[in-house]
Amino acid sequence: MKAVVSGAGIAGLSAALALSRAGWQVILLEKAPGLRDGGYMLDFYGPGYEAAQDLGVLEGLRAAARPVGRLDFVDGDGRPGSSMDYQQIRRATGDKLFPILRGDIERTLHAALPDQVSLRYVTTITGLENRADGVRLTLRDGAVLDADLLVGAEGIHSSTRQKVFGDEHAFIRPLGFHTSAYFFGSAQVAAELAGDFKMVAIKERLVGLYEVEPNQIMVFFVLRAEGVERPRDPRPVLSRAFGDLGWVVPAALAAMPGPDEIYYDVVAQIVMPRWHDKRVVLIGDAAHAVSLVAGQGASLAIAGGRALGQALDGTGDIEGALARYEAQLRPLVLDKQRAGRRMADWFVPKSRAHVWMRDLTVNVMNWPPLAGLIGRYFSVSSKGFSLR
Numbered sequence: 055m056k057a058v059v060s061g062a063g064i065a066g067l068s069a070a071l072a073l074s075r076a077g078w079q080v081i082l083l084e085k086a087p088g089l090r091d092g093g094y095m096l097d098f099y100g101p102g103y104e105a106a107q108d109l110g111v112l113e114g115l116r117a118a119a120r121p122v123g124r125l126d127f128v129d130g131d132g133r134p135g136s137s138m139d140y141q142q143i144r145r146a147t148g149d150k151l152f153p154i155l156r157g158d159i160e161r162t163l164h165a166a167l168p169d170q171v172s173l174r175y176v177t178t179i180t181g182l183e184n185r186a187d188g189v190r191l192t193l194r195d196g197a198v199l200d201a202d203l204l205v206g207a208e209g210i211h212s213s214t215r216q217k218v219f220g221d222e223h224a225f226i227r228p229l230g231f232h233t234s235a236y237f238f239g240s241a242q243v244a245a246e247l248a249g250d251f252k253m254v255a256i257k258e259r260l261v262g263l264y265e266v267e268p269n270q271i272m273v274f275f276v277l278r279a280e281g282v283e284r285p286r287d288p289r290p291v292l293s294r295a296f297g298d299l300g301w302v303v304p305a306a307l308a309a310m311p312g313p314d315e316i317y318y319d320v321v322a323q324i325v326m327p328r329w330h331d332k333r334v335v336l337i338g339d340a341a342h343a344v345s346l347v348a349g350q351g352a353s354l355a356i357a358g359g360r361a362l363g364q365a366l367d368g369t370g371d372i373e374g375a376l377a378r379y380e381a382q383l384r385p386l387v388l389d390k391q392r393a394g395r396r397m398a399d400w401f402v403p404k405s406r407a408h409v410w411m412r413d414l415t416v417n418v419m420n421w422p423p424l425a426g427l428i429g430r431y432f433s434v435s436s437k438g439f440s441l442r
């Protein structure tokens with residue numbers, strides 16, 4: 055059996071790995087000219103943890119994890135608000151959580167792909183015929199590919215979803231924020247961070263900073279913004295939104311790279327009644343983005359790849375297998391999406407009262423007699439809190 059996977063992000067690479075292990079011939083198409091670097095820091099935990107173990111990549115991922123000392127919330131001038139030991143968060147998950155760069159996850163999955171997986175960069179699908187017995191795809195260079203299955207893994211703005219299920223507007227649920235991330239070099243900012251993950255989380259805005267390599271900083275921004283339109287050049291948007299902040303933020307803004315090296319997107323969820331149609335199936339953010347507010351999008355992308363591979367292992371009933379894949383993953387996704395919507399106002403505080411409550415909660419959790427009590431209502435990750 056032959057599958058074409060469109061998009062070599064975390065979901066696409068995981069699906070390619072899982073399908074090839076299930077005996078499928080896999081062709082992976084990626085529009086970028088090569089593996090993407092860096093991206094941003096994320097917490098890896100949740101359903102993808104065991105899926106990664108099952109796919110044989112967990113050790114590689116753990117080896118690529120980045121050390122984080124403390125998670126500190128500071129105000130717009132860098133004054134401490136609250137702080138927690140990252141190891142405390144890690145222990146709370148039974149040591150099944152680690153911080154890692156998105157690019158390092160992709161690199162690890164890519165390294166695990168068997169030689170039989172053919173990966174074609176700078177390649178996109180321009181024409182798609184979806185039949186009950188297979189797909190016929192036309193590629194950008196005019197080549198035609200026939201396959202038993204097309205897996206759409208192109209992320210939140212998936213072109214396969216657009217072609218098969220309809221316009222993005224029908225499925226995208228913006229959470230009222232935009233986000234951006236890039237890397238820059240600064241010894242001065244590295245000294246300020248001192249090995250910790252620092253979050254300037256003030257009313258309506260958030261800036262996260264972490265030193266990924268000596269004197270190489272990853273910064274990510276979240277700002278309140280309605281709509282799904284993305285600017286061609288994010289630099290003026292970021293300067294306007296964060297230009298009044300102090301501490302290391304002016305240095306981060308002054309070091310902005312060119313627009314092509316800045317990640318910028320809407321913070322949104324993708325909500326669809328169905329993820330498959332005849333011989334086309336969606337996975338990862340393309341099917342069910344949960345958003346950075348919920349966390350676990352990367353984790354669900356790996357879990358989805360593994361679930362798809364398992365469902366399609368040793369069966370000729372493709373549509374039945376796709377239904378099983380969807381039934382297995384959907385409850386997890388719905389749960390995370392609900393949690394994400396509830397968390398939006400906590401993630402980027404809506405008011406000074408939210409900032410105060412967050413600092414109080416974090417500081418109280420550091421006090422052992424109350425930590426257990428609070429832990430019954432909140433779970434904590436480096437991206438914020440989850441209300442249980």
Ligand SMILES: Cc1cc2nc3c(=O)[nH]c(=O)nc-3n(C[C@H](O)[C@H](O)[C@H](O)COP(=O)(O)OP(=O)(O)OC[C@H]3O[C@@H](n4cnc5c(N)ncnc54)[C@H](O)[C@@H]3O)c2cc1C
Pocket residue numbers: 060061062063064065066083084085086090094095096097098099156177178179207208209210212213233235274337338339340343344345346349350351352353354355437
């Ligand atoms: C700032 C931030 C913080 C986050 N924090 C966390 C966290 O703590 N924990 C967590 O688990 N998740 C987190 N996430 C979410 C996580 O990064 C995503 O859910 C995950 O990366 C989705 O992977 P994906 O492969 O589905 O999509 P993507 O990463 O979007 O990959 C899509 C791939 O498809 C390619 N592509 C696009 N269009 C085409 C096309 N037409 N043809 C061919 N290829 C195409 C792209 O180039 C890309 O390689 C965070 C996200 C952000 C933005």
